[in-house]
Amino acid sequence: MNIVGIESSCDETSVAVITENKIKSNLISSQEFHTNFGGVVPELSSRAHLQTILPLFKKALNKAEIGLKDINLICATAGPGLIGALLVGLNFAKGLSLSLKVPFVPVNHIEGHLFSGFLMPEKPEFPFLSLLVSGGHTLLLLVKSDTEIIKIGSTIDDAAGEAFDKVSKMLGLGYPGGQKIQEYAERNAEEIVKFPVAKLKSELDFSFSGLKTSVLRFIQENYNGEIPEKDKCLIADSFQKAAVKALTSNFIKALNNYKVKSISIAGGVAANKHLQSEMKMIADKSKIKLVVPELSFCGDNAAMIAYRGFRLFENRIIYPLDYNAFPKLKNNFQLP
Ligand SMILES: Nc1ncnc2c1ncn2[C@@H]1O[C@H](COP(=O)(O)OP(=O)(O)OP(=O)(O)O)[C@@H](O)[C@H]1O
Ligand SMILES: [Mg+2]
Helix, strand or coil: EEEEEEECCCCHHHHHHCCCCCCCEEEEEEEEHHHHCCCCCCHHHHHHHHHHHHHHHHHHHHHHHHCCEEEEEEEEECCCCCCCHHHHHHHHHHHHHHCCCCCCCEHHHHHHHHHHHHHHCCCCCCCCCEEECCCCCEEEEEECCCCCEEEEEEEEEEEEEHHHHHHHHHHHCCCCCHHHHHHHCCCCCCCCCCCCCCCCCCCCCCCCHHHHHHHHHHHHHHHHCCCCCHHHHHHHHHHHHHHHHHHHHHHHHHHHCCCCCCEEECCCHHHCCHHHHHHHHHHHHHCCEEEECCCCHHHCHHHHHHHHHHHHHHCCCCCCCCCCCCCEEEEECCCC
16 A cells, blocks of 8 residues: 655655555655745745645655656644645645545644654554653643544643754754754853753643743853853753653653553654663663654654554544645644
C-alpha cells in the first residue's frame, strides 16, 4: 500500500511516500527566508507552499519510484497551524483524492508528532507516555491505543520550543533558536546560572514564561549592549538546563503515576541532545524502553503525517472531503 503524506502547517512544505513498514521518500523544503524577519510571516509562508507543493510532490513520487496510479491513500495535515498554509496542503490532497478516487485522511499535526516514534526501527509499545515538545505545544500524553490519547499535562503559557526561540532572540542568535541554543550551550565551560523552574498547582503542567523573564532580567542587569560570546554560551547552557529540568521533572512525576510499557519524546525540541540524554537516564533508571525519533522525524515532516493517517485509516475512521483546516486544536491536542 502506497501512502502519500502532505505537510504544510507552518514553514516546511513536505511530501512523503511510505508503505506500512517502509519510508520510500520524505522530502522537506524549509522556507529559510523567514529568518530575515525573525519569525514566520504567514502570507509569505502560504505563497511559498503554493510554489513548492507540486514540484515537491512530483519529486517525492519519483524518489519513491511510483506513479499516480500506484497511490492508495492520501493524508494531509488539517491543523493546527497557519490557516493559509494549511489550506494549501489540505486542498492539494483533496484534489488528488478526488481525481484519483483514493481515500483522503485529514491528520492532526500533533498526533503526527506523537506517533513519529513508530517510524523508527524500535517502536513504542502501548500504553506509552510521551513528552511532546514543539514550537507551539508542550504536552504530557498517555497513549493507550491509536485512538485513546489522554492529556495529563500541558503548558499554561509558552511552549518549550517557543522559549528556546525567544531566548535565542535575546542572545542575538536568530530564529529558529533551538539548535543555536544547543550549540552555544555545548561550548559553555563556566558554572551555570541557576534560573528558576516553575512549580505549579497542577503538578504535571508546565510554565516557561517565568524562566524566559528571568533570562531577560539577567541580561538587562549584567550587560549594557553586546553580550560577549563566552557569556552567551553560559546563558544558553543555564537556560537549556533549566528548561530541560522543567520538562523532565514533570515527566518523572507522570511516570510514577501511570504504569506504561514504553516512553517517548516527540516534536522539534525532541532533537535537543541534553533533553535526550536526561530522558535516557530516566529510561535506564526505570528500566523502560525510550523511543526518540531520528532528527528528520523530530521537526515537521510528511512521513509522520502519512503514518498517522494510515493508522486512522486502519481504524476505519472515514472523513468527508469537505473536512476543513483548523488553526487551533480543541483542548490543545484534539482536532474538532
Ligand atoms: N536542538 C534543539 N533544541 C531545542 N529546540 C529545538 C532544537 N531543534 C529544534 N528545536 C525547536 O523546535 C521547534 C520546532 O519544532 P516543530 O517544527 O515541531 O514546531 P512547530 O511545527 O512550529 O509547532 P507545532 O508542532 O507545535 O505546531 C522550534 O521552536 C525550534 O527552536
Ligand atoms: Mg510541528
